[in-house]
Structure formats: C-alpha cells, structure tokens
Amino acid sequence: MKNPVPSDVRYHAQSNEPTKLAFVDNRAASERSFLTGTLASTLMVDKSPLDPGAFLASNLQAELTARGIAAQVGPGQDGAFPRIDLKTFRILNHRQNGFSPYVTFTYISADVETATGKKRLGVFVKRGKVPVWSFEEIIEPTLNQPLSLAVKELAAKIGRQLYGASADDAAVASLKAKIAQRNDNSFIDVYALGFTNNPNAVETLVGLTRDDDEYVRIAAISSLGNLRAEGQFELLKSIYGSANIWQDRAMAIKAIGDLDTSESKAFLTEQMAHWKGKASDKDSSKEANWTMQVIGLYL
Known part of the structure; x- marks a missing residue:
C-alpha cells in the first residue's frame, strides 16, 4: 500500500485561523478489524502493518494542508473541541469466484464535534477489479484508490463543516x-x-448520474451527497428505487445520508427497518446486510 497523494485544488475558507483539530479513535472492538470479507489480508505501508487510526489522521492532515486549511490534526481527548470522533474506518472485500472481480467497500463514519454540538459524517467508496495475471493487480484500483478517495472525501466534509471551505468557480x-x-x-x-x-x-x-461508465456514474451519485444537493433528493430516491445494480442503489442511499436533512434522516430510518426485515431472507440477505452497513454510517 501507499499513502494518498494530496489534492492540488485549494479551498477558500470563511474561517481559516490556525486550529488544533483533535482526532480521537473511538472505534468499537467490533470495528477494529480493518480488512475483512472473502479474503483476509494484512495491509502494509512503508513495510509495516497499516495502523488505521494513524493512517487516517496523518493523511487527513496532509489533505487539509494541501487544500489550504490551517488545521493541525493530532491526538485529543473527549473534552477537546473541535474534535473528530472516529467511529468506523474499515474495508470489506468480496469475490464470488476466481473469474469475478475482487471488490472492496471502504467505509468511514465520524462525528465532527464542536462546543455547539456534533454532526455525523459518512464515507462509502466501492471499487472492483478482475486480476488477470497477478493478484497484485488489485492493489492500486481496489485498495490505494478507494483509500485515497475516502481520505479526500472526509477532508472535504470537514473543510465545509468547520471552515466553510470550498474551491472557486475556476477550479470547478x-x-x-x-x-x-x-x-x-x-x-x-x-x-x-x-x-x-x-x-x-x-x-x-x-447529468453524469446517467453515464454509461459505472464508476463515473456512482462517483456522480455520491458527489451529489457530498455537495449536500438537497434539491436532488427526489432524483436520489428515484435512483435508489429503480437502479438495476446494487452499487447504484447503495451510492444513492449513501448520498441521501449526506444530505443531512430531517427528510433524508427519516428516509434512512425507514429503509433501515425495511432491510432488517430482509436480513434473514436467503434471496436478499446479501443486499440487506450490505445496504444496512451503508445506512449504519449515518444512524
């Protein structure tokens, strides 16, 4: 594995005074196994086993710095503000057989806490690759790329939440x-x-939510949530209810969670109850469990 390369698009922030940003790894014991699923592996960075909390904190610092946000990410305590309270950071992998793609689902869930309250942030990235000659072919597309995207997404959400940060129209x-x-x-x-x-x-x-390229399409769906495009709630519900493939539906429910409105939260709660009722059904248990893991990032 390798550390992500930071972004080259800088932000303009409403508030950019130097800030100490406490990072607290509060993952439960059940969340401490980092890479699980069909194939268990130990990920190595710089010849050492990847430490999820330290990896996320150091690369979050690098990304925020690259974006022009003067935050110093470091260890903190429950009473320190502002604080990133990490709840989930893990990868689930899946492979049906030797001819099918190796697929990874990368998850982050964290609370951004200030003296005035807290906001839940979720991240979900799906990637897949069929190894042709060597299993090493999956490292870049299914491990390095999604981890890089996950770090960047979390940094973007923290930048908006704490600093009102955004890129200018020229960058767009x-x-x-x-x-x-x-x-x-x-x-x-x-x-x-x-x-x-x-x-x-x-x-x-x-427009890109209808693209023929699977990964362009799900990136666009996810990004509507990242931008908190509340006016696209009905579009996201439509994708979730009618898409032919699970990853489109999963990314739509993830984006709905990102909207963070009373309406979107009620929809997530309703869908969580729906899928709990399907979890023991042999024909739908896989989709039920995978979907509940996405929804659970926000509830």
Missing part, C-alpha cells in the same frame, strides 16, 4: 473540462468535482 470549470476529455480514471475527477464543495458542480453531476 477546470475539472468539468478535464472530465469531458475522458480517460480511464475520469471517475476520480468526478469525485474531485464533488470535493470542491461548490454548488456550481451540481448540474454537471446530475
């Missing part, structure tokens, strides 16, 4: 032009558009 225009050129990693640029925290990206993202 540049990303739109880059996406229009298309390459194998265009989905990463679509995610980056959502990480701008700039509402001028919404219209382009709405």
Whole structure:
C-alpha cells in the first residue's frame, strides 16, 4: 500500500485561523478489524502493518494542508473541541469466484464535534477489479484508490463543516473540462468535482448520474451527497428505487445520508427497518446486510 497523494485544488475558507483539530479513535472492538470479507489480508505501508487510526489522521492532515486549511490534526481527548470522533474506518472485500472481480467497500463514519454540538459524517467508496495475471493487480484500483478517495472525501466534509471551505468557480470549470476529455480514471475527477464543495458542480453531476461508465456514474451519485444537493433528493430516491445494480442503489442511499436533512434522516430510518426485515431472507440477505452497513454510517 501507499499513502494518498494530496489534492492540488485549494479551498477558500470563511474561517481559516490556525486550529488544533483533535482526532480521537473511538472505534468499537467490533470495528477494529480493518480488512475483512472473502479474503483476509494484512495491509502494509512503508513495510509495516497499516495502523488505521494513524493512517487516517496523518493523511487527513496532509489533505487539509494541501487544500489550504490551517488545521493541525493530532491526538485529543473527549473534552477537546473541535474534535473528530472516529467511529468506523474499515474495508470489506468480496469475490464470488476466481473469474469475478475482487471488490472492496471502504467505509468511514465520524462525528465532527464542536462546543455547539456534533454532526455525523459518512464515507462509502466501492471499487472492483478482475486480476488477470497477478493478484497484485488489485492493489492500486481496489485498495490505494478507494483509500485515497475516502481520505479526500472526509477532508472535504470537514473543510465545509468547520471552515466553510470550498474551491472557486475556476477550479470547478477546470475539472468539468478535464472530465469531458475522458480517460480511464475520469471517475476520480468526478469525485474531485464533488470535493470542491461548490454548488456550481451540481448540474454537471446530475447529468453524469446517467453515464454509461459505472464508476463515473456512482462517483456522480455520491458527489451529489457530498455537495449536500438537497434539491436532488427526489432524483436520489428515484435512483435508489429503480437502479438495476446494487452499487447504484447503495451510492444513492449513501448520498441521501449526506444530505443531512430531517427528510433524508427519516428516509434512512425507514429503509433501515425495511432491510432488517430482509436480513434473514436467503434471496436478499446479501443486499440487506450490505445496504444496512451503508445506512449504519449515518444512524
């Protein structure tokens, strides 16, 4: 594994006084196994086993710094503000057989706490790759890329929540032009558009939710949530209710969780109850369990 390369798009912040940002790893014992699923593995960074909390804190610091936010991320206590209270940081992998993709689901759930209260932030990234010649082929697309995206998404949400931070219109225009050129990693640029925290990206993202490229499409769906595009709630519900493949539905319910409105929270609660009733059904238990894990990031 390798540490993510920080973003090159900087933010303008409403408040950017130097801040100590306490990072508290409060993952429960049941959340401490980092990579689980079909194939158990130990991830190594710099020749040492990956320490999830330290990995996230150090790379969050690097991302915030690269974005131009003067926050110092470090160890803290429950009484320190502002604080990142980490609840979940893990990867679930799945592979049906030797001819199917190796798929990873990367999850983060954390509370951003200030003296005035707390807000729950969730992150969910899905990636998959069929290894052709060597299993090492899965490292970049299913481990390095989603971990990089997860760190960047969390940093973008913290930047907006604590500092009112967003990229300018020129950065949005540049990303739109880059996406229009298309390459194998265009989905990463679509995610980056959502990480701008700039509402001028919404219209382009709405169009990309119908894209033929699976990863461009789910990046666009996810990004509508990252931007808290409350006006797209009905679109997200429509995708969730009618999409043909699970990852589109899962990303739609994740984006609904990101909207953080009373209406979206009620919808999540309703869907959690629905899927709990399906968890023991042989034909739907996999989708039920996977979907509940996404919803659980926000509840």
